[in-house]
Amino acid sequence: MGLDYKWVLWNAHKKTYDRLILLGMVTYLVLFFVLSFLTNPEIIAETVIIRAFGSLAIIMLHIILAIGPLSRLNPRFLPLLYNRRHLGVSMFLAALVHGVFAIIQFHALGNSNPIVSVFTSNMDYGSLVNFPFQVLGFLALLILFTMASTSHDFFLHNLSPKIWKGLHMGVYLAYALVIMHVFLGAFQQDTSFLTVLALFLGLITLVSLHVRAALKEAKIDGFVWAKDTKGWLAVCHPREIAESYAKIFTVDGERVAIFKHEGKLSAIHNVCKHQGGPLGEGKIVDGCVTCPWHGYQYLAHNGQSPPPFTEKVKTYALKIENDMVYINPEAFPEGTAVTPISSGS
Amino acid sequence: MIAGQRRAHKYIWIGILVLLPMLMILAVKDLDFSAADASGTSTDLPVSVSLNGQSVSIQVNTPFKSTSSLVYEMLADGSKGAVLGQLEGRGTYDFPVSEATKGIYVVDPIKDVELLKMEF
Missing domain, CATH: 1.20.5 (Single alpha-helices involved in coiled-coils or other helix-helix interfaces)
Structure with missing residues (x-):
């Protein structure tokens, strides 16, 4: 969390993860090159570069798409989620090398503009199997470029989290385009059933993870709390919430975190304004609720980031009756102060 | 979220x-993988050619190893006529032909080698 923008937000953990990403990429590329030349000595360097970086980008894309559901299914994967942005930019760079070399190799030696050539060298747009697969890869690369170039907090802040998140959900369209790009390419060029099999297994794995995570979330969202006569929901006993930590509940479809700070309870919307991190999975540090993803902070009693920061989340009213914590499902506007209630412990 | x-x-x-x-x-x-694999015929041939009215359809099953593969029409006397087009990778190529076309030649123009001759 900072007032000014830096090109890259690095801390010790992020530097370690970035080194691991770089090491993994270099190792994969070296192995790919060595194995390619050992198994096919006649292969030319440009072809190996195109294949090595293309396959690396696809593998990284699968890892990136698996991180979200894995983190929702098992918190041990959360550190990967915190560092997903750098992995995404690295994946785009690998895809860019693949795309640039492919365009140079296949489209730069003719009379027409290489980019125009990508779209016009194969005009069989009416066929499914002979569809110009390079166009699909080019469009996917454009989407990945848009995402990589707007991945910085500057754009997140200025575009608004909602628009930014919507823009970055374009990764799913890019994934679909990439899958069809590789699938059709595998049939139109050197038919490789191994490639197709790997793609299909990757697709099944990703869809299974996402559907499983969605079912888990739906189960949490679908829980029905007992209501009192005024519509307040009975959610837990005060002692179930540990000091400086929170418990998360779904109230009218939205997640709410009830924090205990110095023996008093406060409820705020669970979603961090920065990148949608789960505030209730963080803890109170220096008197502030601290998002576990990137350290954005909020005051528990009013949902506001401490000055000079301006982020705000919704707050909720609480009460305790018969040793039970009740929450009013109707949220107050973002940043509304609510007096914390004593938990009695 | x-x-x-x-x-x-x-x-x-x-x-x-x-x-x-x-x-x-x-x-x-x-x-149509299943049909091709089951019969063991059509994909065994590098190309299959069919005449469909005023066009010839060339299905390339195995790409030619030549640097360039030009398709010429075969005239009634068996000589080469006009260039119909070029074959690249695997796929289906459709070229318009006239009634005088009796077949096709596929030629490597660089090495000046006839790769395929097929009469309808």
Whole structure:
């Protein structure tokens, strides 16, 4: 969390993860090159570069798409989620090398503009199997470029989290385009059933993870709390919430975190304004609720980031009756102060 | 994620699960793999040629190893006529022909080698 923008937000953990990403990429590329030349000595360097970086980008894309559901299914994967942005930019760079070399190799030696050539060298747009697969890869690369170039907090802040998140959900369209790009390419060029099999297994794995995570979330969202006569929901006993930590509940479809700070309870919307991190999975540090993803902070009693920061989340009213914590499902506007209630412990 | 985003994610992945395999299957179906593999004939040949009215359809099953592969029309006397087009990788190529066309030649113009001669 900072007032000014830096090109890259690095801390010790992020530097370690970035080194691991770089090491993994270099190792994969070296192995790919060595194995390619050992198994096919006649292969030319440009072809190996195109294949090595293309396959690396696809593998990284699968890892990136698996991180979200894995983190929702098992918190041990959360550190990967915190560092997903750098992995995404690295994946785009690998895809860019693949795309640039492919365009140079296949489209730069003719009379027409290489980019125009990508779209016009194969005009069989009416066929499914002979569809110009390079166009699909080019469009996917454009989407990945848009995402990589707007991945910085500057754009997140200025575009608004909602628009930014919507823009970055374009990764799913890019994934679909990439899958069809590789699938059709595998049939139109050197038919490789191994490639197709790997793609299909990757697709099944990703869809299974996402559907499983969605079912888990739906189960949490679908829980029905007992209501009192005024519509307040009975959610837990005060002692179930540990000091400086929170418990998360779904109230009218939205997640709410009830924090205990110095023996008093406060409820705020669970979603961090920065990148949608789960505030209730963080803890109170220096008197502030601290998002576990990137350290954005909020005051528990009013949902506001401490000055000079301006982020705000919704707050909720609480009460305790018969040793039970009740929450009013109707949220107050973002940043509304609510007096914390004593938990009695 | 807020509730709307969770819902969007769920529907997007269900869409991907339905759409991508469907597109893949339709693409493979167009290739008619099963028929080719079962008979062991059509994909054994590097190309298969069929005349469809005023056009000739050339299915390239195995790409030619030549640097360039030009398709010429075969005239009534068996000589080479006009260039119909060029063959590249695997795929189906359709070229318009006249009534005088009796077949095709596939020629490597660089080495000046006849790669294929086929009469209708």
